[in-house]
Amino acid sequence: MRTTGDIYLWPAAAERKLRMAYQAGLPAYLYGVTGVGKTSLIRHFLEKKEYFYVSALNTKPDDLESEKITAPxxxxxxxxxxSDIRLKDAYYQKIQEWMERNDLWVVLISRAPFPAWLLSLRMKYSFVMIGEEDFCLTREQQDEYLERYGLQVSEEQLEKAWAVGRGNPMSLRIFVMENGNLEATMRTVWTYLESHVYDQWDTELQEFFMDISIVKDFTVSLAAMITGNKHVEHMLAQGMETGNFFAKMGEKDGVWRCKDAMRWSMEQRLHKKRSPEQISRLYYNAGLYYEMEGEIAKALEMYKVYDDTDSIFRLLVANARENAAIGNYYELRNYYLELPEDLIRENPVLMMGMSLLQSILMNVDESERWYHELEEYQKRAERSDAREARGRLITLDISLPHRGISGMTELLRAAGVLITDRKVHIPELSVTSNLPSMMNGGKDFCEWSRRDRELAVSLGKIIEFVLGKYGKGLVPLALAESYLEKGQDDYEVMALIQKGRMQAESGGKIEQVFVANGLLCWMYLIRQDLEEALHVMQTFRERCKKEAPKLIANIDTFLCRLHLYRGDTAEILAWLESAPDENREFYILERFRYVTKVRVYLQQGKYEAAYNLLQQLLYYAKEMERTYIRIESTLLLAVTCYKMDRKEWKNLLQEAVSEAESYHFVRILTKEAGLWLPLLKKNREEIHWTDPHFHRQVLEEGKRMAQMYPGYLRTKAEGEVTLSDTARKILRMQAEGDSMNKIAGQLGLAEVTVKYHCRETYRKLGVNGKAAAVNEARKRKLI
Incomplete structure (x- = not known):
């Protein structure tokens, strides 16, 4: 890639592969979108060598007689x-002739990956493939390129330039030409593609990609639905031969993705060539496809673009009929909150949905307001409408998160009678909220654990009847969890788990199977068989990829909990990448992931982050009457405060222990014993216990757990990074947007020395560029 004068900035990966091919005498195949620098690289590489250059655009195979090619x-x-089949055959013969010559190095250049009509030659000869990504510059090269052109842009502009072009040479050249104006750069890129690429395509191919540009990713069936084209696979094959403008994201999934530059330019073309009505139809077709596939959020996104209010309303009502674990209430909250209240008051399903959504958002007053609106509707409604409203009220009585379980036994008995007498119909209700727990699932049932055997006998059949398929396996699993928490007989616990799992597998719900597997894993962990626990959950994860993708996030979280006991840093950090950001929003259905994130923060030594997240969890536990989370969070807060040298740690630990003791919850303490037992020993502190048996049980098992898993939540010293004063100064100046040359001048260093410090800083921080280094250093409080 050229810069000023005769200076050439090499795309490192492409140059390395090309040089290797030349030295080994292997044929090379270069491909990438127009303007990526394929021909420029070859011309520069062969600048002082003799070579024969031809373009298929203006040369016929007959003009390429082998004996006339004397260059090496x-x-x-x-x-x-x-594209013509006869030309392909003729060129195939010519290329094969060249490949057979020992005195000739062959280089082929195209916009698209290796074409199918040359595949037999690729199998016979070892081509060195140099793809589009090999031509892209690194982030450092991009910044160096812009610096050499004297372009003064801010760090934010550099970030945006990188986000748009990802080091694409053509985008960078235009960015310089437009004097750093990003919007002008994008317009120029679109114009270039319009005039130099698309106009060379067949009209049908142009229209296909123009219509499909309304989505970023697509399958063959989605593309057919949007465009109405029956020959999608042919269009894709033709497009692949024409240019490298889209890619298949995975062989199994069959998902294709348009590259950003192409999609953006095609969108511009779409709005020029199609009427608003035609474009609206494309979005409607896409929305209908997503709706049929159960991807409600994507469907609504399509309908919203062209304000299809009827489809939006219909979808929101259908979603509100689902229980909170299946419905996308939170994800779709903005659509629900934008609905006119008069419209909501006419529909009992929507009123129930709004009450449930507001409770999920912890807006208790608003939730109760919509509950009372539904009550008023039920009073004035008749027959089927009244029956519908009554069923929705019972659903809310059972499932509203903020109401706890007060009066639940009487409510379930009454609901059972009404359902038996066919006076009401309620949808199936999940009590797990996609979590691996009955006791700490949709609601907190710690109080029921005090009378677990009694309630299992008196309420078991009623619960199974009212909850439908979600009730299968519930009673034995709930008993198993209660017994497990209280440290009762392991063999009885295992027997109940297996009984509950078999019932859930036989006509029940996979969410209950998740609970069974979760309890089984805790048992394996306690019995010092962590490998088997990991195997059970990993095997279940593979099953859920197809059967229950909504469970995957919490399954991964459970796996992270297990990895924490073994100190598997790589797996833990990989999970953290996908963890929800509590600083952006606190979503109560993510609570299992939040309490796991607290543990990861403790393992990483991020005590302030752990402290702040625990405060949110404790507020939630108080507002929503969540006993188990309150005990768990208080225990973790005690450890966090100790790490932060806060004196209240002992009182918090006493509070957690006392409440756990009141329920005889042994395992909530022993699973974390490796955290809190050493604090007592180190500080010679005592905790007050009222039950000697409980005290002895916790200490005996707690010591055993601490010995079994000595690496649990231990802070990793190797994660610490130390930078010299000079390196810090350089990084601060980079954060302010100073160039390498300016930094060298102000610090009295050679520019090569500054670059060395930068490379070392990037290596220590585990990043690849300036912006990432600045962000990481700020996170670590190094600058």
Whole structure:
């Protein structure tokens, strides 16, 4: 890639592969979108060598007689232009002739990946493939390129330039030409593609990609639905030969993705060539496809673009009929909150949905307001409408998160009678909220654990009847969890788990199977068989990829909990990448992931982050009457405060222990014993216990757990990074947007020394560029 004068900035990966091919005498195949620098690289590489260059755009195979090619290198460019079958055959013969010559190095250039009509040659000869990504510059090269052109842009502009172009040479050249104006750069790129690429395509191919540009990713069936084209696979094959403008994201999934530059330019073209009505129809078709596939959020996104209010309303009502674990209440909250209240008051399903949503958002007053609106509707409604409203009220009585379980036994008995007498119909209700727990699932049932055997006998059948398929396996699993928490007989616990799992597998719900597997894993962990626990959950994860993708996030979280006991840093950090950001929003259905994130913060030594998240969890526990989370969070807060040298740690630990003791919850303490037992020993502190048996049980098992898993939540010293004063100064100046040359001048260093410090800083921080280094250093409070 050229900069000023005769200076050439090499795309490192492409140059390395090309040089290797030349030295080994292997044929090279270069491909990438127009303007990526394929031909420029070859011309620069062969600048002082003799070579024969031809373009398929203006050369016929008959003109390429082998004996006339006397140069040691032949370059055939614009291979994508060969579309006629007879020309393909003729070029195939010519290329094969060249490949058989020992005195000739062959270089082929195209916009698209290796074409199918040359595949037999690729199998026979070892081509060195140099793809589009090899031509892109690194973030450092991008900044160096712009610096050499004297372009003064802010760090934010550099970030945006990188986000848009990802080091694409053509985008960078235009960015310089437009003097750092990003919007002008994008317009120019679109114009270039319009005039130099798309106009060379067949009209049908242009229209296909123009219509499909309304989505970023698509399958063959989605593309057919949007465009109405029956020959999608042919269009894709033709498009692949024409240019490298889209890619298949995975062989199994069959998902295709348009590259950003192409999609943006095609969107512009779409709005020029199509009427608003035609465009609206494309979005409607896409929305209908997503709706049929159960991807409600994507469907609503399509309908909203062209304000299809009827489809939006219909979808929101259908979603509100689902229980909170299945419905996308939170994800769709903005759509619900934008609905006119008069419209909501006419529909009992929507009123129930709004009450449930507001409770999920912890807006208790608003939730109760909509509950009372539904009550008023039920009073004035008649027959089927009244029956519908009554069923929705019972659903809310059972499932509203903020109401706890007060009066639940009487409510379930009454609901059972009403359902038996066919006076009401309620949808199936999940009590797990997609979590691996009955006791700490949709609601907190710690109080019921005090009378677990009694309630299992008196309420078991009623619960199974009222909850439908979600009730299968519930009673034995709830008993198993209660017994497990209280440290009762392991063999009885295991027997109940297996009984509950078999019932859930036989006509029940996979969410209950998740609970069974979760309890089984805790048992394996306690019995010092962590490997088996990991195996059970990993095997279940594979099953859920197809059967229950909504469970995957919490399954991964459970796996992270297990990895924490073994100190598997790589797996823990990988999970953290996908963990919800509590600083952006606190979503109560993510509570299992939040309490796991607290543990990861403790393992990483991020005590302030752990402290702040625990405060949110404790507020939630108080507002929503969540006993188990309150005990768990208080225990973790005690450890966090100790790490932060806060004196209240002992009182918090006493509070957690006392409440756990009141329920005889042994395992909530022993699973974390490796955290809190050493604090007592180190500080010679005592905790007050009222039950000697409980005290002895916790200490005996707690010591055993601490010995079994000595690496649990231990802070990793190797994660610490130390930077010299000079390195810090350089990084601060980079954060302010100073160039390498300016930094060298102000610090009295050679520019090569500054670059060395930068490379070392990037290596220590585990990043690849300036912006990432600045962000990481700020996170670590190094600058």
């Amino acid at each position: 290198v032949i370059v055939l460019d614009d291979l994508y232009a060969i």
